[in-house]
Amino acid sequence: MLWLLAVAVPLLVWFLWWAWRKKQTLVAQFVQSRLLAQLTVGVSQARLKIRLVLIVFAVGCALLALARPQWGFDWEEAKQRGLDIVVAIDTSRSMLAEDVRPNRLARAKLAALDLMKLAKSDRLALVPFAGAAFLQCPLTLDDDAFRQSVEALVVGIIPVGGTALTEAIETAQTAFKEGENYKVLVLFTDGEDHDSNALETAKKAAKAGLKIFTVGVGTPNGELLRVTDESGATGYIKDEQGNVVKSRLDEELLQEIATVTGGFYQALRGANSMETLYEQGLAPLPKSDISSRLVKRYHERFQWPLALACAALLLEMLLPERKRLPRRESLVSAGKAEWGKAVAALSLLLAVPLAASASSASAKRLYEDGKFKESQQEYERLLEKDEKLPDLKEAAKQYEDGKRGEAEQEVTRALQNAKPGDARLHFNAGAAAYKAGDLGKAALHFMLSARDRELKLQERAFYNLGNALYRAGERGPDANEKISRWEKAVESYQGAVQLDPQDADAKYNR
Template sequence: MRLGSPWLLALAALLPLVWPWRRGAARTAALRFPTLAGLRAVAPAGAARRRIVLAVLRLVALVLLAVAFARPQAGTAATKVHREGVDVVLAVDVSGSMLSEDFTLGSGRASRLDAVKAVVKEFVAARAEDRIGLVLFGARPYTQCPLTLDHGWLLQNLERAKVGMIEDGTAIGSGLATAVNRLRASTAKSKFVVLLTDGQQNAGRITPETAAEAAAALGIKVYTVGAGTRGLAPFPMQDIARRGRARRDGAAQAPMILWRDPTSLVALLLVPALAAFFLWARRRRERALAAFVAAALLPAVAPDVDRRRRTARAVLVCGAILCLALALGGPMWGFRWQEVHREGIDLVVALDTSRSMLATDVKPNRLGRAKLAVEDLLAQLRGDRAGLVAFAGSAFVQCPLTLDQGAFRESVDSIDVGIIPRGGTNLGAAIDASLEAFEGRQGNHQALVLITDGESHEGDVKEATKRAQERGVKVYTVGIGTTEGELVPAETGGYVKDRKGQVVKSRLDEETLRQIASDTGGVYLHAE
């Protein structure tokens, strides 16, 4: 409990001065009459006691009014703290050997990856004010979560880490180099990498020594954590689990009049009740005077009776009660952070990363133009969650649904051709992965934006479109490229060729994209 204007409590100190003034006013005769016998005959019984009660009530009302002016407040206070935290990137091994069960968690066996996740959760819980990122690596590295203060979202990305999500192998050097690269642009005074792995380098082009030298050159410390025990460890034979899903709610702020205790506003009902009481008392007083003296003689007999002063007093008392009732409600104006449960739009962007997206029939190339389209779309979002799916021959949730536009933007920037090991364009897998990113929810507040050149080489697009339609998810398709087509650059130089040695020209398939949008109630757009 605190007071917004405690100095206004000094008004209560002036109340003792009111009593002598009231006593002085009482010495002036209201009625000039030689004897009180007639007054006692018409005066109501107990009038003296009621006058004392009325005086006490007036005093209490004045005290409460002074307290109301002081603005008592209760609740929590938000404090904005400006500090310089630490930037940390966790590099976690998700190779096949991390399934070895040489740890115990609770009463059962646990894999090395499960043990690493438990340790990471404790580490993150102890560093609430630091930005933390997550890099996973197997035979190649993959940025699972960019640097963020949203540790809830970070841990959800950690839960999604599974053995098998990246081709098997242990590229320690590449994983460490990617983690170091994530910290290269950091302006934090302190930054370091925590490397959690169980094995030796058996994949990747960058050696651990080279990555360590790069970290030393950039002033980045590297802490290594070994996951596993010496000797043999049991290894389970099982299918790889499906990827998990994540969700994050946000907070909104809005200028408005807020009430700390809205139920206290019931006291406003006292105002009309008090006004009715004063009106009834006035009429009763007038009837008593009329029974005692004629109206024509009233100015001579009771010259100090002033109806206007009594009316003004009644208005002031009613106003004081009104202010007191409003003060009890605790009016607050301005901004406050509050958790909002809302039904906004959940938007998943599925971005094609197949090699045909390197075609230059649009500038700088199809993938670059697609990223610009995503940036334009992101600028239109107002408090809606956005997720990102990268797809080629298979699909993967690159960024789960989040309100953190900065993290979403970094996920878009990290997308490149080749991020999905399996080549080709599987629109069916892209739609299915996007539906999975919606966390199994159904409703009219979900939309999928499919950005591709439309050439689907595998998968059943019609069945995937039907599943989206059944879920009530509208698919908005965006075509990248031209119908005339363009040659596709090869990884080793030149252009991609088919089995017959002919160069491959990739063309925009608008018909397929229009059909997908039409079947789900969406719209097809061509990105110029």
Template sequence: MRKFADEPALREIASCVNFKAQTAKSVIIIFALIFCLFALMRPQWGFQWREVKRMGLDILIAVDTSKSMLATDIKPNRLERSKLAIRDLVKRLKGDRIGLIAFSGTAFLQCPLTVDYNGFLLALNDLSISTIPRGGTSISSAIMRAVKSYEGGAKKYKILVIITDGEYHEGDPVRAAEEAARENIKVFCIGVGTAEGELIWTTDKSGKRRFLKDKEENIVKSRLNENILQKIALITEGMYVRSSGAEFGLDLIYERRLSKMERREIKAQMAKHYNERFQIPLCLALTLLIIEPFINDRKRR
């Protein structure tokens, strides 16, 4: 300042300024900015219980866990590729209930119908060929397990997705499909594997890898049986998709059929709704900014 004015002029200028008022104006602006930051942080306190309603389908997914699902004609193998596709499907669900059935010689409800998708994924992660000790493949047991799971529920909105190579050693899948149709369960089948078949690698107790053999010591070759899966889908007005490397089939089923189906209101749940309080610091900031121009930082003569 001394470069632009002499000492008497500086004293004259200083005598006109109210430094306390200037300090107050600066403090007000700083606090206004602080309150604005608080408002942007969206503070919340206090809550109310609100009823949350969901619209969705009931979707049971039955996964073949027999040793034939270790075949590597779909990478990394049939079972692991199936689990990956199911995880991708879960990401698309909004309000639908989903459950998991594991089946080989018999069927087991690995995860009941739920909207807790994280819980479902934990159950899916545990799925392996050792989930069910009994060997073989019984598609009919998977269908009947789904029928039992849906007992007493809604008359429609019931979906069963079966992921398997279609080989079965016991039971009657056609009769089971007819029972599912009577219960208005639509069955969608995904066939994994190839018609040419694939040898199955297993690890013995000593840790050595070798091909799976039957009781007669013949090497087992697992082939895709599309015929039975197509019949099941036809009887229940579902859909059959053959899995391939590029398109597993679950996305196709969801886009063409499931996404277009009528949803029902699933049992409402109570959820905490926290009260937004950003208005309080925002109002304080605006009040301070309104007050600031009215503070006179000039001394009265």
């Protein structure tokens, strides 16, 4: 897993760099570079870099945890549970029959090795037999020792001819330790028994706790026994009367021996014969402790890098991208409720509408009740009532359509007719229009109120004009129009800062 750590972390760093470059390219298509720094003034580049470092660190720690680091250890006693299995293989001359290829003995040896591969946690012993039997390999967990013993088997390894199943069963019993319950014998033979006591011996072995699973090697039809003499001539084995000997598989005897001991008979036919024998016969048997040894148990330490990865991800999620700047408190704010933390700095600097005249009290009440459209209409009615201004609907429409020149002409005509007190009514009308979503009229009203001689009113008008222009830019039909309106918004915030250098919100927004 360490190689994955060495590859994945550089790839992640490259991917994050590529994603950042891609993002910069996309942003450049919508925002001019000279404006980008002003529009992203609230974003902390240092915090962005820290968040990227935290992500890379978290991924690296997670991959390190997957590698399962370990150090420190304790000695523990490890007990291995399994079966004790004695494998007995017939090595008499009848195993030279070729009714199974290449011959019976070769097939029996291959099957014994297949059984060894299946019995991974079991101890195995080997007993070759013919007219007699002996323990060639005692019970062992050493697969190499068992394999070498099996491969060394040849016909004639037992000098006594014939097939003595009784000798095989009795010798197998000597391989087991006293007191163990489940003793297993797997008997590979063609079943040609020259000793009629095999079935009785099997019954006695069953009482001693031995289970015998017989494996029939050969075919019931049998095969002539072919031999080759020293000169290379091929002939057939004959009995004492001179008749050619034909060896046949005695399945009936093998079935009886297996049945009386609680095992079963398995004919050696295909590649899956040993798998069937082990899964259906041996695997279900209860296993006992067959060995114990002291082993090192290393202490897992993956929890440490995993905890660091979780902590880094949590810190990355909690670390904001934006700088923490002071916010101006106001009773009427367009920021927190409508924009959330993403554009909180665009909160309107609108307290309770400015006191204008007694006649505007109803408009103020409508505003305080949240009826912003009705409040806007009431303020505009008051402005039109005294015929102080022309109708601003056309100017607002021109402004929304991007016809800033025509809109400014309407504003200029309005300024020529303005009278003292109009500025406060326009400010309040702009506040109501902004809240009502009528950004065109809001901007025009703030522009008119910004021409007042009172510097504080000018500063508040410029600030809210910037907010209205920013919102109008978001609704712009295309990228150029958005940029144009945002540039004007920056100019308005700059005007507010010039009037009040301590205006933190205006500095933040510009």
